[in-house]
Amino acid sequence: MQVVYHDVIIVGAGLAGLRAAVELAGKHDVAVLSKLHPLRSHSGAAQGGISAALGNAEKDSPEWHAYDTIKGSDYLADQYAVEVMCNDAPRAIIELEHLGVPFSRFDDGHIAQRPFGGHTKSFGEAPVRRTCYAADRTGHVCLHTLYEQSLGRNVSFYDEYQVLDLCMVEGAVNGVVAIELKTGRLLLFHSRAVMFATGGYGKAWKTTSNAFANTGDGLGIALNNGIPLEDMEFVQFHPTGLYQLGILITEAARGEGGVLRNGQGERFMERYAPSIKDLAPRDIVSRSIYEEIRTGRGAGPMKDHVLLDLTALSKEKIAAKLPEIESFAKIYLGIDPADEAIPVLPTCHYAMGGIPTDVNGRVTCDPEGSEVFGFWAAGEVACVSVHGANRLGSNSLLDLIVFGRRAGKDISRFLDRVCLAPLPLATGSADRVREMIGRFQGRKDGETIAAVRSDLQDVMMEKVSVFRNEEGLSDAVDECAVLRKRAADIRVSDHSRNFNTELLEAIELQHMVNYSTAVAVSALERRESRGAHGREDYPLRDDAKWLKHSLCFLGEDGKMSVTGKPVDLSLAEARAEFAPKARTY
């Protein structure tokens, strides 16, 4: 089998992976592997913006930003990590500007900023304009800029290479196994450092804002290699997905003045979050929407959705600030948002949990934070944790840029001072992958991928979404066990080598059933409500028992188990504002 060597292998060409590549390029030999063309990464779909307390619109401070992030996280975020991110944010934005990101601007030439959910001034007093943006195409322009910068710095790109496994020797990571989509050829990529930036995993839910490629490959591969996943029960539903489609309508629509209305035309968020109303954090708005529908106040003939009303905004403002949203509404629903309210429902959007890392992106593998030698992760696949139980809008793009860069810097130090020569590849590094592919293609009968995937999406949507309870979650855990078995026994009828998408989807399905089980098991275990994890049978947050992260392991017997990990409360120890308290808005 062909072996390719680079000092660093970065898996994933979204903003997290590319930001790390830009940091390392020129100093080390860096390769970026991506199953998609880099510009098709989901980062390019980010609409609303990226947060930073620049204070261009009004007075702001990184401390207020940290307060909002911690409160928004329902106090589960690691506070030092939040401090690092919020303090670095203004610098990170100016750096993006200098790299060439064409941000929208105020008339005086400064980068424009808009309000976003949960971002406030003076420790929760009123909404603040903190989110920088480029119309509603922020991720798109950031991705193009970082891709150009990576090309200019001679990063080696392997586009359309899907990573299937890690290479490990005595607990250390020293490469990956990948398949070249065009030829079906398996290759070993040998390196001194590996970084995962493989993004999120919303595809396990029926209604989702996520791209087709968001199948959580990085998480599945980590589990298979004995690395735990942190805080998997926290999956964010964005309040405004297009009704019946799940396509995202950015929170910027509310930031720019849009309001949510129920079937009676009432602006119901005034009841649930009197001070910041429609700009409350996403977990609160999503639950409020379902509450309205449950109590019979939904909109439409079935009373099964609510309305996002932008009609108070002028046509010119919509065209200038929300052009993508305008075109989505027109194309998919035949609605001009300047004249008519848009039907919306919550849609599965963002994974707060992921591969545990420290603030330098180093992957850790136990409650004490022991490091995995040679392995980093950043972006949505990672759990630093800055988002805790619920992420604030526009904090993800910031997370990617800040922690992608920090991981890059840390890898550079590691290559210069710690790992001066690559560890030898273990024999049989690709055996597990070969065996799996042979098994799928060798079978004459068996179910199709689509049947298993669609049942998984139904289970996760019905039992592991906005409202959860013991009965539903226990069912989901049992059903996931059956689905894992069914997924292992599927049949791949396409035996061709070139662009065999059936085979690739079969492998993705294995990751999906595994991380979904981790979500269901972790959610069943946590008997409280916190952030995006809303338990009907345990409606209150219980700090005495549950102010801790969860780490979910896949045992050698194939069973998942969960243990706790302490939350870093260092800011709370110094200042009362940061101590856990009831979350009111």
Ligand SMILES: Cc1cc2nc3c(=O)[nH]c(=O)nc-3n(C[C@H](O)[C@H](O)[C@H](O)COP(=O)(O)OP(=O)(O)OC[C@H]3O[C@@H](n4cnc5c(N)ncnc54)[C@H](O)[C@@H]3O)c2cc1C
């Ligand atoms: C519709 C939408 C709008 C959003 N809007 C915002 C916003 O306005 N502000 C904000 O802060 N956040 C927003 N988010 C969240 C944010 O965009 C994502 O969290 C973020 O882009 C994830 O970036 P990433 O670099 O971690 O991964 P991604 O951008 O998802 O990239 C993942 C990369 O990994 C590669 N990959 C995956 N698996 C493999 C494999 N097995 N082998 C090889 N390569 C692999 C893919 O090819 C891809 O290049 C939004 C998300 C969505 C879905």
